[in-house]
Amino acid sequence: MKPLLIKNGRVVDPASGLDDRRDLLVEDGQIAALDKKIEKPEAEVFDATDLVIAPGFIDLHTHLREPGNEGAETIASGARAAAAGGFTAVCAMPNTQPVNDSVLVTHYILGRAALAQGARVHPIGAVTKNSQGEELAELESMRAAGIVAVSDDGQPVWNSRVLRRALEYCAALGLLLIDHCEDRQLAAGGVMHEGPWSVRLGLHGIPALAEELPVARNVRLAALTGARVHIAHLSIGSGLEVVRRAKEQGLAVTCEVTPHHFTLTDEACRDYDPRFKMNPPLRSPDDVAALIAGLADGTVDAIATDHAPHSDTKKQTDFESAPFGVVGLETALAVALEKLYHPGKISLPRLVELLSANPARIVGVPGGKLSVGAPADITIFSLEKKWTYRAAEGWSKSHNSPFDGWSFRGGPVATIVGGNIVFRS
Amino acid sequence: MPARNTALPRLAGRHLLGIEPLAPEDIELILATAQKYQTRTPRAVRPVPRLDLLRGKTLVLAFFEASTRTRVSFEMAAQRLGMDVVNLALEASSVQKGESLLDTVKTLVAMRPDALVIRHRSSGVPHFLARHTDVPILNAGDGTHEHPTQALLDALTMRDHKGGLKGLRVAILGDILHSRVARSNIHLLSKFGARIALAGPPPLVPKDFERLAPSVTVHAGLEDALREADVVMILRVQLERLREPLFASPAEYARHYCLTPARLALAKPDAIVMHPGPFLRGIDIAGEVADSERSVIPDQVENGVAVRMALLELLAPPTAGLAPPAPESGKAGKKKK
Ligand SMILES: [Zn+2]
Numbered sequence: 001m002k003p004l005l006i007k008n009g010r011v012v013d014p015a016s017g018l019d020d021r022r023d024l025l026v027e028d029g030q031i032a033a034l035d036k037k038i039e040k041p042e043a044e045v046f047d048a049t050d051l052v053i054a055p056g057f058i059d060l061h062t063h064l065r066e067p068g069n070e071g072a073e074t075i076a077s078g079a080r081a082a083a084a085g086g087f088t089a090v091c092a093m094p095n096t097q098p099v100n101d102s103v104l105v106t107h108y109i110l111g112r113a114a115l116a117q118g119a120r121v122h123p124i125g126a127v128t129k130n131s132q133g134e135e136l137a138e139l140e141s142m143r144a145a146g147i148v149a150v151s152d153d154g155q156p157v158w159n160s161r162v163l164r165r166a167l168e169y170c171a172a173l174g175l176l177l178i179d180h181c182e183d184r185q186l187a188a189g190g191v192m193h194e195g196p197w198s199v200r201l202g203l204h205g206i207p208a209l210a211e212e213l214p215v216a217r218n219v220r221l222a223a224l225t226g227a228r229v230h231i232a233h234l235s236i237g238s239g240l241e242v243v244r245r246a247k248e249q250g251l252a253v254t255c256e257v258t259p260h261h262f263t264l265t266d267e268a269c270r271d272y273d274p275r276f277k278m279n280p281p282l283r284s285p286d287d288v289a290a291l292i293a294g295l296a297d298g299t300v301d302a303i304a305t306d307h308a309p310h311s312d313t314k315k316q317t318d319f320e321s322a323p324f325g326v327v328g329l330e331t332a333l334a335v336a337l338e339k340l341y342h343p344g345k346i347s348l349p350r351l352v353e354l355l356s357a358n359p360a361r362i363v364g365v366p367g368g369k370l371s372v373g374a375p376a377d378i379t380i381f382s383l384e385k386k387w388t389y390r391a392a393e394g395w396s397k398s399h400n401s402p403f404d405g406w407s408f409r410g411g412p413v414a415t416i417v418g419g420n421i422v423f424r425s
Numbered sequence: 426m427p428a429r430n431t432a433l434p435r436l437a438g439r440h441l442l443g444i445e446p447l448a449p450e451d452i453e454l455i456l457a458t459a460q461k462y463q464t465r466t467p468r469a470v471r472p473v474p475r476l477d478l479l480r481g482k483t484l485v486l487a488f489f490e491a492s493t494r495t496r497v498s499f500e501m502a503a504q505r506l507g508m509d510v511v512n513l514a515l516e517a518s519s520v521q522k523g524e525s526l527l528d529t530v531k532t533l534v535a536m537r538p539d540a541l542v543i544r545h546r547s548s549g550v551p552h553f554l555a556r557h558t559d560v561p562i563l564n565a566g567d568g569t570h571e572h573p574t575q576a577l578l579d580a581l582t583m584r585d586h587k588g589g590l591k592g593l594r595v596a597i598l599g600d601i602l603h604s605r606v607a608r609s610n611i612h613l614l615s616k617f618g619a620r621i622a623l624a625g626p627p628p629l630v631p632k633d634f635e636r637l638a639p640s641v642t643v644h645a646g647l648e649d650a651l652r653e654a655d656v657v658m659i660l661r662v663q664l665e666r667l668r669e670p671l672f673a674s675p676a677e678y679a680r681h682y683c684l685t686p687a688r689l690a691l692a693k694p695d696a697i698v699m700h701p702g703p704f705l706r707g708i709d710i711a712g713e714v715a716d717s718e719r720s721v722i723p724d725q726v727e728n729g730v731a732v733r734m735a736l737l738e739l740l741a742p743p744t745a746g747l748a749p750p751a752p753e754s755g756k757a758g759k760k761k762k
């Protein structure tokens with residue numbers, strides 16, 4: 001394969017503290033050189049003038065629907081959508097049909113992922129069999145087979161005794177546990193955030209407390225077991241406060257926030273459009289402000305999409321009947337630029353940290369930095385290009401996006417995985 | 426496009442999804458139109474009108490949730506205006522067989538109705554359907570959201586008995602949380618300057634209702650809300666909507682929240698008592714109150730027909746004697762939301 005020379009881009013690499021104009025040479029799937037000026041006559045040249053070159057983005061929270069619901073998304077279509085969003089790797093949640101709770105399913109996913117063209121796919125295993133929260137899944141065997149974390153996402157690990165046992169394994173295996181924090185009794189029947197809007201719309205609410213209580217429980221269990229716990233899709237200020245205090249105490253607790261949660265509020269549900277229905281739900285303006293503050297001050301570790309494809313048929317119904325979840329791979333970067341970077345809430349290195357360096361560290365996968373010898377997983381994006389997102393024209397098989405029709409300033413330009421350009425706009 | 430009755434352009438071709446989006450002028454127009462169809466007011470009893478104003482037009486009643494009172498009221502309204510009525514009891518049909526809501530409604534729209542009345546157990550269903558059709562949709566109750574025709578008939582009844590709505594103190598008592606009647610009434614009364622006092626079992630009257638509209642107060646006990654009330658509106662306990670036990674038993678509810686003569690004595694001496702029905706005697710309202718002179722429940726029922734006639738006239742207006750429009754122009758003539 002021909003070497004690839006990316007010239008004259010603004011290289012932002014939080015791992016080394018670099019933020020400057022550089023040339024970057026890719027050879028044999030690795031970063032071969034990174035310097036002020038590189039000459040390589042036989043290389044294919046990519047002119048990155050006015051573009052940002054960052055270590056490849058890694059999504060900690062993606063739902064691919066294969067196996068089981070290939071009509072909504074396949075591993076191949078999801079990997080392509082990820083690449084189109086600037087992601088070089090995604091962590092695939094295990095709530096497929098069957099659930100990834102065994103080596104068999106893990107192998108299947110890895111096999112399909114090897115054939116996909118686009119982002120790398122790192123499987124996440126279930127914590128419990130069929131994610132029922134009762135009996136532990138094959139944690140050690142799945143770890144050996146290549147899972148990067150465990151989670152029962154879609155469900156919380158509601159049984160605290162089971163969670164404790166799982167965390168004891170995780171501590172020994174150095175395995176991350178990702179929890180979807182939801183008190184099922186407090187949240188029962190809810191379809192949107194509980195507050196003035198749920199009262200107005202006559203929709204059953206999910207109180208903020210239903211998320212805060214399990215966050216607090218998880219922090220204490222992390223302290224008890226010494227395991228690393230990651231809070232999925234944190235959506236409330238009070239939960240963020242619990243994480244902030246845990247970090248001050250030196251506990252191994254991390255958290256992620258989705259673009260929809262730091263951008264939209266519960267008011268978006270006012271027309272009963274199911275594209276604004278997800279779990280956790282869109283929260284209050286105060287919560288959004290708290291999340292943005294946490295993204296800026298370092299309390300939030302990662303931006304993750306919780307990309308949750310649903311076919312049009314499933315989503316084209318009334319708000320109460322529609323399933324929870326929205327797609328997000330193709331808009332995450334653009335929304336983050338729009339809501340965080342352009343208004344000056346966070347710096348560019350911080351943005352790259354949230355999308356690349358930190359996710360790589362949290363799940364312990366290669367990438368997240370642009371050092372010589374590292375795999376050439378690279379995201380090239382623009383801060384300026386004007387474009388409009390049309391979900392129907394996207395790469396995902398599903399179109400249930402709350403950002404359909406939004407116009408953006410800046411977005412993905414090219415995505416390089418293992419030295420191959422897998423996406424170019 | 427064909428000339429419309431230009432005296433009534435405000436609401437023609439529009440959906441009636443709720444009271445909240447209506448302007449006070451819209452509501453005034455509906456009530457003024459309803460007045461001419463009233464058969465019974467505190468001052469007069471008039472013969473039942475038989476008109477052919479909307480002859481040749483079709484009304485489809487799509488009730489995804491069982492209801493006798495509202496359905497019959499719409500049927501009578503349509504028949505008194507000469508409309509053809511197609512009555513679909515969908516709670517027992519294709520919906521149960523797994524057909525999607527959207528497909529069901531596409532079938533209904535294919536019948537080319539001039540208006541579509543929808544009742545559904547889920548909040549927001551009329552809003553979803555309104556995105557997929559131009560046929561005027563009348564919300565006959567969606568989940569726990571709105572029941573606009575009920576609030577309009579209640580307003581007509583209150584105006585008849587109290588002269589106007591401004592400054593009126595209205596106590597709404599019972600299960601507010603699950604009540605679409607309460608929400609629609611709160612929006613309407615607030616738009617016209619009434620003061621609304623809410624009370625009921627604490628979990629069923631969340632404080633957030635004070636942010637629903639101006640001049641709404643949530644009270645800890647019935648007594649507090651009843652004091653100085655001009656109108657007392659009792660809501661039914663929506664046992665079918667309770668997802669969890671929110672009070673110990675119907676008897677326990679009755680002990681603390683039933684409108685008894687003693688509790689009613691706290692309201693103004695000339696206060697009227699309203700109930701959207703069906704009422705639970707001895708649980709939400711004492712029999713002697715329901716049957717007393719103070720109760721205007723029969724007026725509410727009659728005004729329901731008048732209000733619904735007015736809405737049909739306004740939303741699906743007569744085509745002023747011209748030939749019926751060609752299929753496509755009929756559609757294009759309607760204002761899009
Ligand atoms: Zn989740």
Ligand SMILES: [Zn+2]
Pocket residue numbers: 061063093153154306308
């Ligand atoms: Zn998820």
